[in-house]
Amino acid sequence: MRSIQRESTVEGATIVALGSFNPAIFQPYWFLEHQLLPKEEVDEADVEIVHRDATSFQAVWFSFQATHQRIAIETRDASKFHPLRDLVSGIFQILEHTPVGALGLNVLRHVRIVDSEEFRVYLDRVAPASFWNRAVPSATPRTIEVRGTPTTGEASRLEIRLEPRLRVDAESEITIRVNQHYPFVGEDGIPLRSADRLLSVLADDWNSFLNSTSAMIDALLEYEVDR
Amino acid sequence: MTRNRNHNQMVGISTAGGLAFRESGQHLEAELAEDEADLILPSPGRLTADPNDSRRLSSESNEASTDLRSAKLMEVERAIELRKDWNLDWRPLRTLQQFEGKVTDVDGDSFWADINDLTHPDNPTEVVELSIDEIAIPDRSILRVGSVFYWIIGYETSRVGTIRRISEIRMRRAPLWTVHSLRRARERAAKRLRFFTDAQQEQSASG
Numbered sequence: 426m427r428s429i430q431r432e433s434t435v436e437g438a439t440i441v442a443l444g445s446f447n448p449a450i451f452q453p454y455w456f457l458e459h460q461l462l463p464k465e466e467v468d469e470a471d472v473e474i475v476h477r478d479a480t481s482f483q484a485v486w487f488s489f490q491a492t493h494q495r496i497a498i499e500t501r502d503a504s505k506f507h508p509l510r511d512l513v514s515g516i517f518q519i520l521e522h523t524p525v526g527a528l529g530l531n532v533l534r535h536v537r538i539v540d541s542e543e544f545r546v547y548l549d550r551v552a553p554a555s556f557w558n559r560a561v562p563s564a565t566p567r568t569i570e571v572r573g574t575p576t577t578g579e580a581s582r583l584e585i586r587l588e589p590r591l592r593v594d595a596e597s598e599i600t601i602r603v604n605q606h607y608p609f610v611g612e613d614g615i616p617l618r619s620a621d622r623l624l625s626v627l628a629d630d631w632n633s634f635l636n637s638t639s640a641m642i643d644a645l646l647e648y649e650v651d652r
Numbered sequence: 653m654t655r656n657r658n659h660n661q662m663v664g665i666s667t668a669g670g671l672a673f674r675e676s677g678q679h680l681e682a683e684l685a686e687d688e689a690d691l692i693l694p695s696p697g698r699l700t701a702d703p704n705d706s707r708r709l710s711s712e713s714n715e716a717s718t719d720l721r722s723a724k725l726m727e728v729e730r731a732i733e734l735r736k737d738w739n740l741d742w743r744p745l746r747t748l749q750q751f752e753g754k755v756t757d758v759d760g761d762s763f764w765a766d767i768n769d770l771t772h773p774d775n776p777t778e779v780v781e782l783s784i785d786e787i788a789i790p791d792r793s794i795l796r797v798g799s800v801f802y803w804i805i806g807y808e809t810s811r812v813g814t815i816r817r818i819s820e821i822r823m824r825r826a827p828l829w830t831v832h833s834l835r836r837a838r839e840r841a842a843k844r845l846r847f848f849t850d851a852q853q854e855q856s857a858s859g
Binding site: 433434435436437460461462464465471483487488499500503505508511515519535632635636 | 739740741742743744745746747750752770771773789790791802804806809818820822824825826827828
C-alpha cells in the first residue's frame with residue numbers, strides 16, 4: 426500500500442448537539458461570565474445574530490451557531506480540538522438539565538494532492554472507472570458515502586464521506602468527513618431530559634474518536650499499487 | 653422526527669448546515685429533517701448572510717399578526733439564513749504530538765506538570781518543567797497547581813510554504829462553581845453517604 430502524496434493538509438472538527446435549547450443566552454459574554462473563554466477572545470468575537478430564535482457568532486478559533494433544536498460549534502484549528510470538547514462540556518455542565526437527544530462528533534480533513542496522475546490512480550481504486558464507464562463515459566467520482574459501525578463508545582453509527590476533486594489544470598484535492606452519531610433516547614424512544622450522556626461521551630470518547638478517525642483517514646488515503 | 657411547541661415555525665434545517673426560519677402565526681413547530689445524520693454533519697458551504705439583508709430577523713419579529721394576509725407577507729420577510737460558512741481560517745497544522753498536563757507546582761518563571769500523551773495514550777505519564785513564557789498571556793492568570801492544560805507540538809505551513817515547528821500550550825477552562833451547583837453537589841454527597849451508612853447499618857443489624 427502507498428499513501429497518496431500530499432501537498433498540504435488542514436483539519437477541522439465540529440461538535441453538534443440536537444435537543445431543546447434557548448439560543449438567546451449564548452451571547453459571547455455568557456461564555457466570559459462562566460469563565461469558558463478569556464476576555465480577550467470574547468472582545469474579539471464577531472457576532473452575526475443574538476436572538477431568541479438563533480445565535481451565531483465567530484470567536485478567534487471557533488464558530489458557534491445555536492437554534493432551538495441544534496447547537497454546532499466548529500474549529501478549523503487542529504490544536505484546538507480538545508479546547509473545543511471542553512467548551513461544549515462547559516456549556517452543558519452549566520446547562521445540565523437541558524434535554525439533549527443526539528450528539529454528533531465530526532472531523533474533516535482536506536488534502537491537496539501533489540500529483541494529479543497519482544490521484545487518478547487512487548480514485549480508480551476507490552471507484553473503478555471500468556465499472557462506471559460502462560454506463561457513464563468519463564465518469565469521475567464526486568462524493569462517496571459509507572456508513573459503518575463505530576469503533577469507539579456507545580455511538581450508533583459512523584458515516585464517512587469522500588469528496589474528491591480531480592483536476593488536470595489545477596491542484597487536485599480531497600475532503601474526507603467523518604461523523605459519529607450518538608442518539609440519546611430512553612427505552613420509550615423519548616429524548617433524554619438531561620445532558621448527562623453528552624457529558625460522559627465527550628469525556629470518554631472524544632480522544633479515542635480523534636485518534637481512531639485520524640488512523641481511519643490515513644488508511645483511506647492509502648491505495649494499492651499495481652505490481 | 654422531533655417536534656416542539658413555541659412561538660415561531662422553523663420550516664427547515666438545511667442538510668448543508670445552514671438554517672432557515674419563517675414566522676407562522678402564533679405557534680412554533682420545530683421539525684428536524686427525516687435523516688438526522690445529515691444534520692449532524694457540518695458543511696463548509698460558501699453562502700454568507702448579508703447583514704443588510706431584509707430577510708434577517710429583526711427585534712420586531714416577535715409580533716404575531718391576527719391578519720392572515722399580513723401574516724403571509726411576513727413569512728417571506730422574516731425568512732433568514734444564517735451563515736453557512738465563516739471566515740474562520742483553516743490552520744495548516746500537522747500535529748505531531750498532543751499532551752494533556754496537570755500542573756503540580758508553580759515556581760517563579762516555570763511550572764512543573766504531569767503530562768499524558770493524548771496521541772499515544774498507552775505511553776506512561778511523564779513529569780516536565782515548562783516555562784510560563786510558553787503560556788498565552790490570557791491564560792497565565794488561571795495557571796495554578798491543579799490546572800489542566802493541553803500542549804501541542806506540530807508543524808505549521810505558512811501561505812508561502814515555509815514550515816515551522818510549533819509548541820503551544822492552552823489552559824483548560826471549566827465553568828465556575830455556582831452556589832447552586834455546590835449546594836447540589838453537597839446534597840448528592842449527603843445522599844450517597846446516607847446510602848452507604850444505611851447499608852452498613854442494615855448489614856450490622858442482620859449480622
